[in-house]
Amino acid sequence: MSTEPLDLSRNGNDVGTLGDKVARYVFFACAFVTVATTLAIIVVLVDGAMDFFSYVSLTEYFTGTNWSPRAADNPSFGVLPLVWGTLMITVGSALIAIPVGTLTAIYLSEYADPRVRKVVKPTLEILAGIPTIVYGFFALSFITPILQSLGRHVEFLPVPGTFNAAAGAIVVGVMIIPMVSSISEDAMSAVPDSLRNAAYGLGATKFEVSTQVVLPASLSGIMAAYILAISRAIGETMAVTLAAGALPQITNDPFEEIQTMTAYMVEIGTGDASVGSIGYQSLFAIGLTLFVMTFLMNVFSMWIRSRYREEYQ
């Protein structure tokens, strides 16, 4: 066409700034850090755990009921007492946070004046932002003394020791209340008003609307909140280390001392067990167990939430 073809190439027009060429790769590298992190976690945990499991049989680890990996002679490596301790804290804190958090969510979503909600919801969320070490302190300086004086004054309650599962479960429960209440409240608020009106129009009371219509309609969102909170309780560390103690044992008594998986990791961590010792390696076996547990919970919650999104457009 024209004698002197138009040059629209990158170089001919001085478009190619270095930034543009490099940026994509730099940013991809940043995003890839997260993948690398997961890989590193898996490699580190599996590698350490392999060393551990070359000493300890999987059967002993998963079925043994005695955890004393650092006994000088005849150590035993049954992880169940630690898992049990973790479960006691998890179940105990869920027993507190789930009812309290759910009822709070119902109150905020269905009953409270919007102005009240605007103040109360973020106030409760402060609870989730307080460092867990502070909860540990709170358990030792406030909750446990209360439990002990209850035990002294109430006939059928035992007097718990300084370290007990109950105090740990209580503070962890308080800590995860806002996870349950906030996420559940979001789910309940997302239920369209038309459903509430439908029920009111049929002569339902507010109680019935809240419990029979709103609650079931937001159930998957609420479930996701529960799972998230439980997953947090499983991984909770400092509060239970301070409050629940360091005695791995399988007991049904919440006023007994226990040890969670995380507290055991802190015990070894502060002791800075020497590299290569079985104690150091057990850290990775426990860490891997913990990682797998929370991973499954996270996947489960993602699955529930992705289903939940479909339900209301």
Next chain:
Amino acid sequence: MSTETSEFEFDESAVKRKRQLGRVFLGLCFAATMVGIVALVALLVDVIVEAWGWLTWEFLTYPPSQIVEHYDPSNYGDLPTGPGGMYPMIVGSIYLITLTAIFTLFLGVGAAIYLEEYAGDTFLTRFIEANISNLAGVPSIVYGLLGLAVFVRALQTGQSLIAGSLTLTLLILPIVIVQSQESLRAVPDSMRQASYGAGATKWQTIRNVVLPEAVPGIMTGIILSLSRAIGETAPILMVGAATTLFAPPDLTDPTGPFGAMPMQIFEWAKLPEDDFQHVAAAGIVVLLTVLLLMNAVAIYIRNRYDPRG
């Protein structure tokens, strides 16, 4: 009409019972809400009461001591050395957070830019996003273990400031990325179109148009994440934060030992002597105050720059 005999009768007894049930239920819901509030108040009051009289200017500006009497303000006059405090740990925490802030700023915003501006809707993208959301749920002590194995041992950084801050960076990175992504997503596409239409390259568009718009949201997210990081104990405990620091860590030598507030609080809280409870509580008040300030800054930025008010 009101004289009419056929006046309608409302069958109210059943409704009344339900209403009573409803009132009980409302009472329960309200009580549950109060549980959280009361717990929060109890916690704060407990900490403040325990700290009362122990939180002094000296506590903020002197190094810690082995001897509990050194922390007691009534003894300040007749000590062979200076009073006890948590100065090196306060500085340590600030340094830790500063380094963490720098790392997360680059990594978090970079990753978010990649995911929002560059990546297509491919399997890789979805995998990265699912991975990030999973990482957000990994317990912090596992990050500590990662830091111990990778930074302290494999990369030989030792139990240092840099190991601590890198560990915290990985810990909060998922949250920072997700929040930065949201801020980037909030920048209207018409801005990008306008920029491309003006002949800008992708990088020019991001740097000149997208980022300036997203910065307040990103900053808010980063500060809130940092305020979580500053209170984390388990990860820095695993990488070996020290508790007997006399002088603050050295920012110019990040491979040296470091201390941090939550670690020191943990140490104090473990000590059985009653008076150390007060010292720990004083430390907690300091930590919570720093946290509160960070949150206030974040809220200020959000309110100041958020176009939605």
Next chain:
Amino acid sequence: MTANGGGPRTVSTSETGRSEPETGVETEEAPLDGPDVSETILESRDLDVYYGDDQALQGISMEIPEQQVTALIGPSGCGKSTFLRSINRMNDLIDVARVEGDLYFRGKNVYDEDVDPVALRRKIGMVFQKPNPFPKSIFDNVAYGLRVQGKDDGDVEEKVRTALERAALLDEVEDQLDSSGLDLSGGQQQRLCIARAIATDPEVILMDEPASALDPVATSKIEDLVEELAEEYTVVIVTHNMQQAARISDKTAVFLTGGELVEFDDTNKIFENPEHDRVEDYITGKFG
């Protein structure tokens, strides 16, 4: 129909409903004078409704006859829905809403202290503009009203089927009573909502533009249904669609902007020979 005392009475409605509530005289004694085919089941007297400081309805007085279809028409925002919601006190649920004046249901002022709105709503069912089935099974949707009203003692299954039958939906969903109500088409969902409303055997059914979200085929099904329902129930229906009002209603109330009831009369009269020019303008499409 549940039992209701009082012999048949004939009530004039053709002269009520002027937009001059301050006269108020005709309505005061209205229920007892004048001959007509049907008894008054609902009567509003000088009803004002406010949202905060804005008045949405201005002194509405009208009498709605039993077992007939009464249509409420008027331009958007004129207060039709507001009036409908004040009949079964759904306005109570809106924080800023405030009702003044009286509204009688079978001679009882529903705004009296001793009236529980929940009990009221059990007598006066409601169907909304957008179909709003619960995210439950078709069966549970219909049975829900029975359950909350404690009417689930007898044969619930029987009652549910009857309601679906009357709502002209049974044939279409007979084999899938356990599948979710949300899986139905829009028109089916709306009929499900009607079935849900009639399952508890109310006396009045309020419908707020029940077909406006539906396609023409579904709409005509709903229209047929409304006409049939009037054999057993009193139906008050809001509609934007003039033809619809003309087709299905016995009485028509025309609201105009500002929340006034301008004219209320037999549907034929309204559409053929309205008294007010503004009504004529509205009906012939000159505005609104």
Next chain:
Amino acid sequence: MTANGGGPRTVSTSETGRSEPETGVETEEAPLDGPDVSETILESRDLDVYYGDDQALQGISMEIPEQQVTALIGPSGCGKSTFLRSINRMNDLIDVARVEGDLYFRGKNVYDEDVDPVALRRKIGMVFQKPNPFPKSIFDNVAYGLRVQGKDDGDVEEKVRTALERAALLDEVEDQLDSSGLDLSGGQQQRLCIARAIATDPEVILMDEPASALDPVATSKIEDLVEELAEEYTVVIVTHNMQQAARISDKTAVFLTGGELVEFDDTNKIFENPEHDRVEDYITGKFG
């Protein structure tokens, strides 16, 4: 205008642009035959655009003359914006969009491997439907293009003022060049966007319904401006508004649903005596 080789040539466009691209013959050699007043600056040949599996444009062939206003009209969804965006390769930014066929800009196929879309967009400016100034000062908005194109070496201030002047905005904003572009009225914002587009002295300006979000007064200002711009630039403008097309354009292309270019000719011809009945129907408002 930046320099461009080739002496003045006359090119016929009146016969191109039929919706039968498979013949393809006329366009193959078109740039060189037939006499006309203006040189062709843009030419599309058999251009297909797909969004995923949906075809939005079907074999579009047309030649757009230099320094004239070419209007693209047609009903909603017919692909006008899509065609516009394929001229400066803004479609590259849409993941699912795929372009087949050729589009020549001064004889260079912009879809050639060696063409950088960024370089292309520096020659072909764009103004969007909704005014989209950056949340920066008025000055920085106009200077933005200069900066990203590295043309901010000379007297930026001078260039900015000239652009604002040409966009008929300078008088109104002269004293507030530092205040935010977002504080202007809608019409002013759109003229600011035009100033931003012309500040870098492109050869073509694409406008996608630039006045549709504006009130009548602002619209007429934009229209005047478009006519003036054509003295220096080639303008391709999409509009929904038939009258607007008739008023301001020299050539008009009519797209119809399905993504076909049905007719492309002098604006007078199109509006007074279109060849196709479908075009006549569309222009007289029978559909669309």
Next chain:
Amino acid sequence: ITRGEDSGLEGRITIDGSNTLLPNSALVAELFMWENNQVDIPVSGSGTGAGFQQFCRGETELQNASRAISDDEREQCEENNVDWLELEVVLDGLAVMKHPQNDWCDCLTVDQLNRMWERGSDVETWADLDDDNDGWPDEPISFYGRDAASGTYDYFTEQINGAVGNIRNDYSGSPDTNNIIRGVRGNQYAVGFGGAGYYYENEDDVDLIAIDNGDGCVIPTPETIEAQEYQPLSRPMFLYVRLDELERPEFREFMRFYLENTQETARDVGFYAVPDETIEDQREKLEDAIERYT
């Protein structure tokens, strides 16, 4: 803000090892840093065993030890060319502690201790230990003690149960003596063992149980320990010094400072001072070494 005096000395000295000895070394370090604020002395307490592993790999410069170095550890040090000097710095008694409201048991024989702590012990309640039928409560005992990484554990199990590591496996083994104190003070039926120093820091919270080694009941006090009467649970504690570090002036100064102050700091943190003659011996050993390495 910088605290303390700048003496011109600077550097870093890392100390790890015995958790029991930690308060003493940390206090000495603290005092030293007040006078030499450019010297940085982080002190950790991983336990004697774990500490020796690091010390013998050359990762730390000073090692707190609540027992003498073992043969294995000697070998390890040798392999890594870590030459060391052993200094005896404090005396300690291993205290057996009980809850203050435990008013039935004031004294236990070594045999009783052995029965209650040995591996596979059948002692579950206080009544099981009640040899004289004094009506000790039939309540389960909670056991607290140090974990296997500690010198305290090694020493206690060897002295009481006859072999290192011979201990019941349902006791709460903690890396931190503070935990033991907290545990015991929180439960009326608890018993725990740990450094006596920790007891004297917490006299109000826990009580001591006297030990009868055949010569009557003895509790750990400065007198009984310094007179070697508190048997078999009194012991010296050591500081292991990496010799090649002595070429650093700040390190030399710190070592001299340590020996000068340890008798006083020992008492401050609840240990017992080693006799003057012993300190004199240590000082000579140190000066000899300094001469060799500078």
